[in-house]
Amino acid sequence: MDPFSSEGELLNLHNSFHQGQYTSVISESTAGLSPTNQTAAKVYILRARIQTGEAAAVIQELSDATEPDLKAVKAFAEYTLNANAAEMEQLVAAEAENATVQVLGATVLHLEGRSEEALALLGKHQGNLEALALIVQLRLSQNRTDLALKEVQSAKKWAQDSLLVNLAESWVGLRIGGDKYQQSYYVYEELAQAPISSSAQTLVGQAVAELHLGRLEEAEVALQQALEKNPTHAEALANSIVLATLAGKDSGDYLKTLEGVAPNHIFLEDLKSKSDMFDKAAAKYSPKVGA
Template sequence: MDPFSDNSELFHIYKAFFTGAYETVLAVDSTHFSEVNQEKAFVYKLRSKLALGDIDEAIAELQSSPTTPSTSATLVYAMYLKGDRQAVTEIESLVHQNEDNEIVLVLAGIILANEGRYGEALQVLNGHQGSLEAISVIVRIHLGNNNTEAAFKEIQAAKKWAQDNIIYNLAEAWVCCRIGGEKFQQAYYIFEEQAQSSESSVRSIVSQAITELQLGRIPEAQDNIQRALEINSQDPDVLTAAITCAILMDKPVEEYESALESVDPSNRYLQDLKEKEELFERVSAKYADQISGY
């Protein structure tokens, strides 16, 4: 049986993790799972803690747990998130020792890509043996490098055997959003289904809202963004979506920008805004004398 099929012990953990419902993952009682699935559930729970920012707690738990390739890779990833530069070398070493371990390959790919070593990341990830998470990371790397064609080809290659899997569906939706046009509708259906499921998360709701904005359904997007704000008003993705929607509706954004500055000062939106403001100031100063005469 596929360990992540609808009838698997891991199904709900798997679905919740990849839709960003990390609290749901942590709430699952996995003590009755098989020994193999208990380890997989443990890794998903620790990765959920990392995603929620509970890095020190995750590290302590990993350090006191039995060592396996998957837990070792998760610990190295946690140390990387803490800023440990040695983690990059350590994850490379783990790859050489465990070339067939999905978690090792995926976390190595994420770390290397984050270091800007995209070619090496793709080489590592392409060593996977039917791992949809590895494929999803490959797709993200291609999209991040504006290589939509390569991302689309990756999705098409996996479609024959992975269609209807949650990871495949989400990766396909990302590609559809990048292609745009009528593909936005396809992405909307995928995100809408996730937002309405029992494992719904803020990420799913915001993703639906973003596709609604792209489709010009601004009131519907506003409703979903408000719903997401009520769940977590400190989530950076929720706040950036709220800013975008407010701009499109010609409403004030200062409250959302201030909140975003508090929770994620290095957010890409804020950095981009700062760069544009600085550019405007330089241009204004350059032509100040000419403008003052009018």
């Protein structure tokens, strides 16, 4: 078995998963992989199945799992179904040095509102690009663009050509703004041009860059393509609402669909929070009818 060929196949799985090409990942054969890479490949395939709605089947399949990586996938699948973090918390306490536990455990902790614990867990990683990308996302969610940028700059010293590093740099660029908008757009444009890479996820990234550049028509095309590939893609729906609002169009259908597929989406929570704040402020100026 050629070890270099095996590494290349695993890298293809890695890239396909992080581009949102879940169907491609699931259909990938792992027969040619070395024993060392078999578990890593299985983790990507199982995670892709969770993303496509097969969480229950994955849980059943991993009922007797003993490897930390597979136990982490099982705990993550269970969390997606019942939002119970107990099993993942136990795994994090016992296997904090495991790369899969770090990434999936940190994801659950963040979703539980425990971002600092998630960052502490991810800080244990040893050259794990997915952990690094997740750190960047968490720092951006905390509005710490400076720390997110620091992570990207550090990663570029040892993983310059990595897909995840390029994506992480584009996320930071969209937050920094200015000429970074165009640089971020180029990353997604390059991905979208390759047929296998033109996933809904990639198209949404391209559309966000287009929105920042003020190119509403181009953003609309990209979002329409994303929704054609996946009509319930939450990020595509959220950004379609933003686009419709900017363009002065009705966003009601997108909003209704998003409320149905992702009622706890951060966009909806933020929208409700701002609506409540507006109502509270408006109430102070309500006309008083005297006797």
